[in-house]
Amino acid sequence: MRSFIYTLTFACLVGLAFWAYQENIKTKQAIAKTEKLQKEIGIARASLSILRAEWAYLNRPDRLTELVDLNFGRLQLVPLRASNFLDVDEINFLNDPDLPEVVSLPVSLTMRASSND
Numbered sequence: 001m002r003s004f005i006y007t008l009t010f011a012c013l014v015g016l017a018f019w020a021y022q023e024n025i026k027t028k029q030a031i032a033k034t035e036k037l038q039k040e041i042g043i044a045r046a047s048l049s050i051l052r053a054e055w056a057y058l059n060r061p062d063r064l065t066e067l068v069d070l071n072f073g074r075l076q077l078v079p080l081r082a083s084n085f086l087d088v089d090e091i092n093f094l095n096d097p098d099l100p101e102v103v104s105l106p107v108s109l110t111m112r113a114s115s116n117d
Contacts, residue, residue, distance in 0.1 A: 068077045078084075 068075070071077070
C-alpha cells in the first residue's frame with residue numbers, strides 16, 4: 001500500500017511539474033508579446049510626434065499666407081471674418097418651382113435644458 005501512495009504522489013508531482021512548466025512557457029510568451037507591443041507603441045508614438053511637428057511646420061501662419069498669395073488667382077481665398085456671413089433674413093432665395101419650399105418660420109438654435117436635471 002505504501003508503494004502505491006508513493007507512486008501516486010510521484011505521479012501527482014510529475015503532473016504538477018508539467019503544468020508549472022507549461023504555465024511558465026505561456027507566461028514567457030505573454031511577456032515577449034507585451035514587450036513587442038510596447039516597442040511598437042513606442043515607435044508609433046515617435047512617428048506621431050514627428051507627424052505633429054511636420055503638421056505644425058506646414059501650418060505656420062506665414063507659410064499659409066504665402067500660399068494664399070501665390071494661389072489667389074485660382075482659389076480666390078480671402079481672410080475669414082464675421083462680416084463674411086449673413087443672417088438668414090438677408091439671403092435672397094429664388095422662387096424656383098423646382099426647388100423645395102423654404103421654411104418661413106424662424107429656427108431657434110438654443111438648446112433646451114432637460115427637465116430631469
